Amino acid sequence: MSNLFENDELSFKYSNNWKKMDVDDDLENCLAIFDHKSGYSRVMIVKYPEEGLSLEYLKSAIEDIPRVETLKCVKSDFIIIGNKESYELIAIDESHEPPLKTRSIACIGGRDAYVFNFMSFGLENPDEEAFLNIYRTLEFK
Numbered sequence: 001m002s003n004l005f006e007n008d009e010l011s012f013k014y015s016n017n018w019k020k021m022d023v024d025d026d027l028e029n030c031l032a033i034f035d036h037k038s039g040y041s042r043v044m045i046v047k048y049p050e051e052g053l054s055l056e057y058l059k060s061a062i063e064d065i066p067r068v069e070t071l072k073c074v075k076s077d078f079i080i081i082g083n084k085e086s087y088e089l090i091a092i093d094e095s096h097e098p099p100l101k102t103r104s105i106a107c108i109g110g111r112d113a114y115v116f117n118f119m120s121f122g123l124e125n126p127d128e129e130a131f132l133n134i135y136r137t138l139e140f141k
Contacts, residue, residue, distance in 0.1 A: 005032055009047070010109060013137040017130060018043070031114075034134075041120040041127035043134065048115070052108035059087045062106060062115070070095040071102070081105065082136035098122040103131070109140035 003014050010031075014020075018034040027033075027044075034043045051061070055078060063076060075090040086107045093100040103118040116138075118131040 007031065008141065009112070010114070010138060010140050012134050012139070014134050015130060017127075018134075036127045036130065038125075038127055040122060040125055041118065041131070043131055044117045044119075046115045046117065048113040050111055051113040052111050055085060055087050055106075055108065058106045058108070058113055058115075059089075062087065062089050062104060067091065068093070071100070079105075081132065082138060084138065086135075092123065096121065101125065101128075103128065105135055107138070114138075 002016055003018070005012055005014060005020070014034060017037050019037065021033040021035055023030050023033055029047045029049070031045045031047050036042070051058070059076065059078070063073070071091045071093040073089060073091045075088065077088055079086050079088045084107050086105050088106075089104045091102045098121045101120050101123055104115055106113060106115040108114075116131070116135050118128065120127055
């Protein structure tokens with residue numbers, strides 16, 4: 001991990017395999033977007049101000065987000081990763097070749113909720129471990 005993303009609220013490290021992208025102003029509350037050099041993976045970090053009520057609340061809110069019919073939830077659970085209590089949702093869309101896999105990990109920092117969304121093509125994408133390494137280095141200020 002040789003790069004550092006940092007703002008007034010949080011910081012995390014990411015490797016040179018990730019490129020920080022410009023965030024479109026239309027993406028409300030999006031803090032950052034990173035594309036992996038493989039071309040098969042993207043990470044979006046989104047902040048939901050004043051929504052960090054509880055992990056149970058986050059679970060309910062994330063599960064209720066409308067999704068395309070072909071994106072099927074395969075895992076929804078509370079986890080501990082990087083010493084942070086988190087909520088994780090994994091969904092797969094097999095109508096693509098290779099399949100689209102999403103892995104969202106949410107946590108609470110202060111009164112705010114943060115969701116790290118990993119989107120990738122391929123069910124066994126090695127970029128996923130690099131995404132988890134980013135999340136493991138997450139620190140709130």
